[in-house]
Amino acid sequence: MHELMNTNDQGHLTIGGLDTTYLAKKYGTPLFVYDVNKIRENARAFVDTFEHYGVKAQVAYASKAFSSIAMLQVAKQEKLSLDVVSQGELYTALQADFPVEKIHLHGNNKNVAELEMAVKYNIGCVVIDNFHEIELLKDILANYQTEMDVLLRVTPGIEAHTHDYILTGNEDSKFGFDLANGQAEEAFQRLQEIDTIHVKGLHCHIGSQIFETDGFIMAVRRLFDALAGWKKTYHYVPQVLNLGGGFGIRYTDEDQPLALDGYVEALVTEIKLQVDQLEMDFPEIWIEPGRAIVGNTAVTLYTIGSKKAIPGVRDYIAVDGGMTDNIRPALYQAKYEAVVANKVNMPPSTTASIAGKCCESGDMLIWDVPLPSVEPGDILAVFSTGAYGYSMSSHYNRFPKAAVVFVEDMQDKIVIQRETYQDVVKNDLSYE
Numbered sequence: 001m002h003e004l005m006n007t008n009d010q011g012h013l014t015i016g017g018l019d020t021t022y023l024a025k026k027y028g029t030p031l032f033v034y035d036v037n038k039i040r041e042n043a044r045a046f047v048d049t050f051e052h053y054g055v056k057a058q059v060a061y062a063s064k065a066f067s068s069i070a071m072l073q074v075a076k077q078e079k080l081s082l083d084v085v086s087q088g089e090l091y092t093a094l095q096a097d098f099p100v101e102k103i104h105l106h107g108n109n110k111n112v113a114e115l116e117m118a119v120k121y122n123i124g125c126v127v128i129d130n131f132h133e134i135e136l137l138k139d140i141l142a143n144y145q146t147e148m149d150v151l152l153r154v155t156p157g158i159e160a161h162t163h164d165y166i167l168t169g170n171e172d173s174k175f176g177f178d179l180a181n182g183q184a185e186e187a188f189q190r191l192q193e194i195d196t197i198h199v200k201g202l203h204c205h206i207g208s209q210i211f212e213t214d215g216f217i218m219a220v221r222r223l224f225d226a227l228a229g230w231k232k233t234y235h236y237v238p239q240v241l242n243l244g245g246g247f248g249i250r251y252t253d254e255d256q257p258l259a260l261d262g263y264v265e266a267l268v269t270e271i272k273l274q275v276d277q278l279e280m281d282f283p284e285i286w287i288e289p290g291r292a293i294v295g296n297t298a299v300t301l302y303t304i305g306s307k308k309a310i311p312g313v314r315d316y317i318a319v320d321g322g323m324t325d326n327i328r329p330a331l332y333q334a335k336y337e338a339v340v341a342n343k344v345n346m347p348p349s350t351t352a353s354i355a356g357k358c359c360e361s362g363d364m365l366i367w368d369v370p371l372p373s374v375e376p377g378d379i380l381a382v383f384s385t386g387a388y389g390y391s392m393s394s395h396y397n398r399f400p401k402a403a404v405v406f407v408e409d410m411q412d413k414i415v416i417q418r419e420t421y422q423d424v425v426k427n428d429l430s431y432e
């Protein structure tokens with residue numbers, strides 16, 4: 001059962017102690033509801049574990065998982081750093097008054113405007129991804145007569161497949177510089193020639209929804225293989241190693257993630273081993289969890305509408321959202337658990353598939369989930385929708401985007417308003 005599965009005396013699903021059917025009525029559906037205490041717990045599991053080991057660290061929330069002013073304010077309160085990958089995400093961070101020195105800019109095709117914004121606001125670091133942006137950044141820094149710390153993003157040649165890892169020579173990825181074929185070293189050499197750019201260290205990100213530590217350990221070893229050479233050749237010792245994000249969470253019973261401190265412990269242990277061998281100073285460790293901070297902290301509430309029974313095939317139950325607020329089932333065949341929020345204690349009596357309301361057959365949220373018998377107007381709650389749900393939402397079929405509510409200390413607070421139809425047409429211009 002999902003960790004957010006709590007009920008009250010009426011047998012209704014609660015989140016943060018509040019009745020979800022009350023929230024659905026108050027704010028309408030589809031509605032994202034986040035348990036802010038759970039966000040804080042996840043953040044602290046990472047931050048506290050580094051502290052426990054006495055390791056200097058930055059835990060950078062990958063804001064693409066769910067970016068909003070309120071969310072970034074919580075991240076700031078929890079002393080997280082922040083990854084942004086666009087001007088929009090950076091703008092949101094600035095609006096949340098996020099400390100600029102703790103913001104890192106990512107992206108495989110950063111343009112002049114993005115890099116200029118990073119330089120102008122003097123953010124903490126740019127993660128260099130390709131040769132093109134090295135030259136762009138150099139010119140911008142010259143114009144602004146300033147300097148910038150960077151990490152060099154490398155692809156260590158490890159394919160993480162959730163449960164197994166493949167060591168490859170050259171990784172087939174649009175991101176970063178290859179370690180194996182000398183590309184990374186060439187980029188490093190170029191960066192060394194530019195005295196306004198300071199290479200604080202290396203970055204890699206091996207994948208997403210990872211359940212074991214082996215892939216991270218293999219990545220650390222690959223980074224140190226390169227660093228051993230760079231120490232000899234260039235007397236270079238990194239101040240920072242950034243191992244990226246990808247820490248897995250539970251969506252259904254098929255997912256068996258480690259406790260968050262387990263990943264930190266594995267990283268610290270392996271880096272200690274490598275550092276001792278090379279007789280280097282222990283670097284700061286940075287990580288970039290997105291999903292692991294917010295994924296399991298939210299539910300999406302929907303109102304159930306129509307049904308279609310196809311005897312001998314399956315029953316469809318349709319809700320008032322779908323791929324516009326959660327594209328992951330369609331995009332990744334992602335699986336979710338759901339309950340009928342106003343009938344949690346009723347035993348399942350049927351198996352049905354949850355369809356969205358978009359004009360698209362692929363607009364399905366869950367296939368074949370056990371449910372009690374449902375009526376139009378019942379509230380369906382889908383668990384673990386906190387990451388890559390709202391942030392990937394779209395206006396397909398011109399549905400206004402859903403609302404987002406935060407719950408903490410038995411208080412509910414709207415943090416993203418539901419869009420209106422005026423919002424939907426606000427950029428449309430007349431052609432009459």
Ligand SMILES: *Cc1c(COP(=O)(O)O)cnc(C)c1O
Pocket residue numbers: 062064065083106205207208209244245246247288289290291292387
């Ligand atoms: C997407 C991404 C993350 C976050 O991934 P999660 O699976 O959400 O933890 C971190 N770092 C980089 C570079 C990414 O692209």
